[in-house]
Amino acid sequence: MISKRLSELRKKRQWSLQYIADQLNIAKSTYAGYESGYRQPSLEAVKELATLFGTTTDYLLGVTNDEQPTIELTNAAFHMTVDGEPLTEDEIIQLIAFIRTKRELEKHKK
Amino acid sequence: MISKRLSELRKKRQWSLQYIADQLNIAKSTYAGYESGYRQPSLEAVKELATLFGTTTDYLLGVTNDEQPTIELTNAAFHMTVDGEPLTEDEIIQLIAFIRTKRELEKHKK
DNA sequence: AAAATTGTTCGCGATTCGCGTACCTTTAAT
DNA sequence: ATTAAAGGTACGCGAATCGCGAACAATTTT
Structure with missing residues (x-):
């Protein structure tokens, strides 16, 4: 491999x-x-x-097949930072909601 | 190591x-x-x-020191998904802006 | 077409592997 | 308390694998 x-x-x-x-x-x-x-x-x-x-x-x-690892944000099995500052649990939840809402809006726009 | x-x-x-x-x-x-x-x-x-x-x-x-890897979102050197759907470049930018803005607001609240 | 660079293969000596064994320490059972 | 069982450590042995250099083929450059 x-x-x-x-x-x-x-x-x-x-x-x-x-x-x-x-x-x-x-x-x-x-x-x-x-x-x-x-x-x-x-x-x-x-x-x-x-x-x-x-x-x-x-x-x-060959543990993974992604040269750049792919991260699923809804599995918070890892830590994230923005500008070096760790994201809180809440921030992650809001962030996911933000993306989902945005996508929902896009869908209806079509 | x-x-x-x-x-x-x-x-x-x-x-x-x-x-x-x-x-x-x-x-x-x-x-x-x-x-x-x-x-x-x-x-x-x-x-x-x-x-x-x-x-x-x-x-x-010992390449990394994090048992669960820490991801800095502003370095988009990797791929992210939400609900299995990959995030677009734009979504990542908006997402980072979202977090920064939220933090800015928090700061002024104090 | 000659020279230089790149890629492939292999033998050699040296290193390191995995296993079994022996032994010590700690925990559990009577 | 004594013994048995399980956990942990250290090491010798034979076998496997390493890294290197060398020799050569293939490709690219000049």
Whole structure:
């Protein structure tokens, strides 16, 4: 799974194997091994690759299929901030209501 | 890092080494090695551990420090949904404005 | 078409894995 | 209090896997 993800991400960015190897300070053949599935990257390498590609380790490992995670706001199983300030329970509720109301209005406009 | 995280999460849940070992189908000593730092789990094991603990691999690996990720809404580097429907760019902008305005009003109320 | 860059594969030595085992500590049962 | 059971820690062993360098093919650049 990770080999597929790495290969996709690298090609999308048009980066060479050598470039990535240089960024992580590993041999080209080592990184090539990750993509071919011949080798598995260390946990440390996985972290660095996620950072380099601007994605999450969950995506690289295939825990999730979203390169940028998708968040369902009605499941408050996570924390949100605006301008660094955490949202309160109430604010989240109002926010969801705001979106729902707006959508309801749009629907009738048609 | 991962050893520290695993240890914390397990203790918080009051699970035994054996219990986790059974869940992942590995030897108790193998999992114990993860917590002591004597061994590193395979990528597959990391995935399963994240699922078992209901957290993310990013947290286990120390990419993030939030067991439940914190999302800054003004960085739209991710996707959001309400009732399964993705939010549009505009909706996000309005939503942030909504929160900011509300906070501004609160401030003056005091 | 020659040179340079990129990508693929593989053998080697070194490292690290997972397991079983042994042992100590803590908890539960009698 | 004594014993049994369960939880936790440490380590040796054989097997598996790592990272690297090297050799070579494929592609791109000059």
